[in-house]
Amino acid sequence: MKIGIDLGGTNIAVGLVDNDNKIIAKKSTPTLSHRPIGEIIDDMANVCELLVRENGMSMDDVESVGIGCPGTIDHANGTVVYSNNIRMENVRLCEQLQKRLGKPVGIENDANAAALGEYAVNGEGEDSFVFITLGTGVGGGVIINGKLYRGFNGAGGELGHIIINTEGEEQCTCGNKGCWEAYASVTALIRQTKAAMQKHSDSMMNEWARSNNEVSGRTAFECAKKGDKAAQEVVDTYIRYVGAGLISVLNIFQPKLILIGGGISKEGEYLLKPLREYVYAGDYNKYMPKTEIKAASLFNDAGIIGAALGAGEQND
């Protein structure tokens, strides 16, 4: 039995993960990210202990604990080098949690953890695998020869920050312009939807937003399905933006499988069918077998499972 902790900006989600990579129980508590990190670590430990006890076990039944954490992670040393989301700079998170729990603790960047989780459950043991998550940002992870690719300094696999639009004006949170994330995240989709709503005051999207009391990643998709032209334009453009980055991923990696995760992947084939068409047309590879592109299935569980697995990989 392993424990996986998805340390997010909003919630600390903890899961008991068995040897078949299945979550047998989960528990979470609010992160309250602005308090001192010591308190957050205390809560992480408390939730772990509580979860174990509630399931009729003790920490003796737990092999290791893994954390998935946003930011720049020094996986080898178990340190959060920098995290903006939960304010941390050079925090020895593993060491501190290990002191509390008496178990080996590993840490992994959250997107990498999600990639490990999806790979373990849906990657079918492929040698080359890429996971992309379209959410608040665009994250991802790359598995090569069954192992997470991290680069020489552990900071590799930042797929959201490939440049898809050198001459574009969209500002990314990282400081650059033209990043994939600035065009293909759900945040970007919402911005694109709002711009189209303003331009087309007669679009169904305006009504949808009023009756749902929000503009979300679903607004344009829902209205496009009902035949709204302006919404369809938003969807088409968004698919081209997602596709541009995917073409780069394809031409670089030609992985056996790409899984698309994040909330927007719930659109299923409505997103994936035109996306595949666009991406395969732009694939430089015209003669060899094609990369499969599918929806991920684990959503938030991917991060927990991957964190648990990442802990075991600590010294790789």
Place this chain on the structure above:
Amino acid sequence: MKIGIDLGGTNIAVGLVDNDNKIIAKKSTPTLSHRPIGEIIDDMANVCELLVRENGMSMDDVESVGIGCPGTIDHANGTVVYSNNIRMENVRLCEQLQKRLGKPVGIENDANAAALGEYAVNGEGEDSFVFITLGTGVGGGVIINGKLYRGFNGAGGELGHIIINTEGEEQCTCGNKGCWEAYASVTALIRQTKAAMQKHSDSMMNEWARSNNEVSGRTAFECAKKGDKAAQEVVDTYIRYVGAGLISVLNIFQPKLILIGGGISKEGEYLLKPLREYVYAGDYNKYMPKTEIKAASLFNDAGIIGAALGAGEQND
């Protein structure tokens, strides 16, 4: 002793490569790429035999023969799946050359071969290494854990076809718009130089072109060094285009070392210094050690050395 063959659109260049990855002798003959492939293979074999003999050896002294070839290569089966440069479709090039020479023959995509060559000589055994060549096109190769990364179908590492400008209008030879190659190749630089020459008839570049009887990749660089403003603008823009793709490569791979090859890399620090500044500023990694970015050194020899080495890797 190994033989490496760089099968180019213009020349068949053959080298004897020793166990220290040094070329001890070279010989070449025109490819005459439009004749039947059988004749080209005959010439490849003839040059190999002649080169060996001229150096006081026989084919018995040769361990293996490797080919670097443009196009889509099925490395595992020794087949040229498709090459546009030298017209080939499903040609079993290795088998045919093996029949003539009686030695194991391997084949590798030419950009991958160059990457293997630069890695062997200048890669310092790094775990992660990327080679980029800025020439007629933009080519590249990625070495992970000391081995060429090929993807599941052998078609990976097409770095020239990452999309840097989704909304850009530049047509790439691959059929897409916005590829890195369409902006950062020497072909693109020449097009950018010509456009600036037309716009600025008083630019020194026009005079340079008249007295050199051509517009080349050097035109803008030479004139910029002499203080020509329009030329400096061309160089600055070109560096941003090269940099955009490099930022993507960095954020994906965070390799220990990136080497830049191709004719334009002869500009040395005049190209590399501003390029590094631009790329490091766009690097998502702000906290961990930085990737080194240097000029490659082998030029055309990289392809020969890498082809020779690639042959040995045939069954990997």
